[in-house]
Amino acid sequence: MAAVNENAIQQHLNFSSCGEEDSSDSSVEDWVPVSVTLISPSSACRTPRVQRHRTRSVTVSPPAPTSPIPYSAWRKLRLCDSPSTPKSLLSKSALSYSSSKPCHSQRVLCLPNAPDRVPAVNINPFTPDTVRRNSRHCKRKNLRSDGDDDDGCRSKETQTSSEDESYFLPSKRPAVPALMLSRYESEFLELGRIGVGEFGAVYRCVKRLDGCMYAIKRLRRPLAGSANEQLALKEVYAHAVLGHHPHVVRYYSAWAEDDHMIIQNEYCDGGSLLDVLTEKEEQGEFFREPELRDLLLQVSMGLKYIHSSGLVHLDIKPSNIFICHRPSSSSGGAGDSEEEDDAYPSSGVVYKIGDLGHVTSISSPQVEEGDSRFLACEILREDYTHLPKADIFALGLTVLLAAGAPPLPQNGDEWHSLRQAQLPSLPQELTPPLRNLTQMMLDPDPAVRPSASALCRHPVLRRERAGKLATQLRRELNVEKFRTAMLERELQEARLAATSPQQSPLTSGRATSGAGAGSDSGSGSLSRPGRRLVGRNVARSMSFGCLGH
Ligand SMILES: Nc1ncnc2c1ncn2[C@@H]1O[C@H](COP(=O)(O)OP(=O)(O)OP(=O)(O)O)[C@@H](O)[C@H]1O
Numbered sequence: 001m002a003a004v005n006e007n008a009i010q011q012h013l014n015f016s017s018c019g020e021e022d023s024s025d026s027s028v029e030d031w032v033p034v035s036v037t038l039i040s041p042s043s044a045c046r047t048p049r050v051q052r053h054r055t056r057s058v059t060v061s062p063p064a065p066t067s068p069i070p071y072s073a074w075r076k077l078r079l080c081d082s083p084s085t086p087k088s089l090l091s092k093s094a095l096s097y098s099s100s101k102p103c104h105s106q107r108v109l110c111l112p113n114a115p116d117r118v119p120a121v122n123i124n125p126f127t128p129d130t131v132r133r134n135s136r137h138c139k140r141k142n143l144r145s146d147g148d149d150d151d152g153c154r155s156k157e158t159q160t161s162s163e164d165e166s167y168f169l170p171s172k173r174p175a176v177p178a179l180m181l182s183r184y185e186s187e188f189l190e191l192g193r194i195g196v197g198e199f200g201a202v203y204r205c206v207k208r209l210d211g212c213m214y215a216i217k218r219l220r221r222p223l224a225g226s227a228n229e230q231l232a233l234k235e236v237y238a239h240a241v242l243g244h245h246p247h248v249v250r251y252y253s254a255w256a257e258d259d260h261m262i263i264q265n266e267y268c269d270g271g272s273l274l275d276v277l278t279e280k281e282e283q284g285e286f287f288r289e290p291e292l293r294d295l296l297l298q299v300s301m302g303l304k305y306i307h308s309s310g311l312v313h314l315d316i317k318p319s320n321i322f323i324c325h326r327p328s329s330s331s332g333g334a335g336d337s338e339e340e341d342d343a344y345p346s347s348g349v350v351y352k353i354g355d356l357g358h359v360t361s362i363s364s365p366q367v368e369e370g371d372s373r374f375l376a377c378e379i380l381r382e383d384y385t386h387l388p389k390a391d392i393f394a395l396g397l398t399v400l401l402a403a404g405a406p407p408l409p410q411n412g413d414e415w416h417s418l419r420q421a422q423l424p425s426l427p428q429e430l431t432p433p434l435r436n437l438t439q440m441m442l443d444p445d446p447a448v449r450p451s452a453s454a455l456c457r458h459p460v461l462r463r464e465r466a467g468k469l470a471t472q473l474r475r476e477l478n479v480e481k482f483r484t485a486m487l488e489r490e491l492q493e494a495r496l497a498a499t500s501p502q503q504s505p506l507t508s509g510r511a512t513s514g515a516g517a518g519s520d521s522g523s524g525s526l527s528r529p530g531r532r533l534v535g536r537n538v539a540r541s542m543s544f545g546c547l548g549h
């Protein structure tokens, strides 16, 4: 509830700020707007929906040179329409509509026509995709003209290529400028729906400002008075408290719009674990042991973090575990620290816990039961003394599903027998250590189940990580061996060059003076003409004289 009130306050604050928004452009301010009463800020700001309607009706007729709408009124309207958008950003976006910004009045005139020339979203030059595209572009340029210097290439990189634009832009851009739309519409470009759940729908969007992809979850029903209100708020509260962890879907922002909660989260390009399992099942496949161990270890890491924050998830299941594919050549950022490197497996698949709608506190729980198929027996009995172990139970069942277990029962005898330590039959034989570990995770007594922290340290799971570490080390060792071999070859070449009898004494003298005492061939050493053995990157003329002495 607090979040909604806060939002309402925020809207109110922003609306009231409309009146104080000024324009430095006195020439435009001096206009006497004919229809200014229609969009009077003081009345329009109180009811954003009505106001949005009104502004739309105004924009239908594009502001011609004789437009009655002054620049200041446009800016005020935009602030009202997008309650939580910082004014500075909006005014920046207004500037972007003017390609050459000759004067403020022309800015108004350009608004409806200019969008054909500006991209609907910014292109973030740091995303792996853009870096890849730019380097491809750069290589192509280099191939085409060998003579091009670096600067030429670099200046091209900063330009928005048509390839980049077509990647992000819809084929036909809407005529209504973004500034007339809601925060969702003005800040994000929707690329498609990626999921529908009980809660609402999730959309893949690009944020216009930073050019990055996000998953935006929109509550299906209006927030006020709906049973989903608590779930929506729980999700936002939990995300805000949890902060960042590589195995928890990252949260960026949340706001209410038209009484619907909207949550902006990290976009996981691999979809959910359920999507992957469904696809595998269709092909008659399932996760093999190394993949099972990897899944179990990564989700345990996320759970360890959640539990150590004093919270429990209570809805762990394949549809709430998301997958990110780590780019093969990371251009920095996440995963660079030692700790994060440990979190990112060499397999390139990162599992993240998402959908925090059922999260509750361990110390003062308000339990909203999750999916009954994954529910631990003690939760049904309202015994909340070992809440984190309910997540472990659900994770155990998730692993069994990934191993190819048949669909889980929602209730009935089968449901009970699963909770009496009777594991379902699997299409593959698990090794005894993993089988025992899974069995322990599903123990009817929550105290017997391992904690998330114990799972993270468990040798059965760490073995996998240790194996991967060994592979990684072997790869690094090979690289080092190759480097050493190259250096040895260079050294060999240098020795040969130094002892070559074809060199004239004159050249030899020059080489020796350039190399100084660096040559190991003794007196009378020779060198290839034009090639210095030592100090190749240092300018030849060097003075060691002391300044002023
Ligand atoms: N961050 C994300 N990245 C990629 N896809 C996502 C993301 N969040 C949600 N989805 C997609 O949307 C679907 C529904 O999302 P979510 O689980 O958050 O909502 P829900 O209404 O609680 O669904 P359910 O009842 O199935 O748990 C997911 O199964 C997934 O396919």
Ligand SMILES: [Mg+2]
Binding pocket: 197, 319, 320, 355
């Ligand atoms: Mg979900």
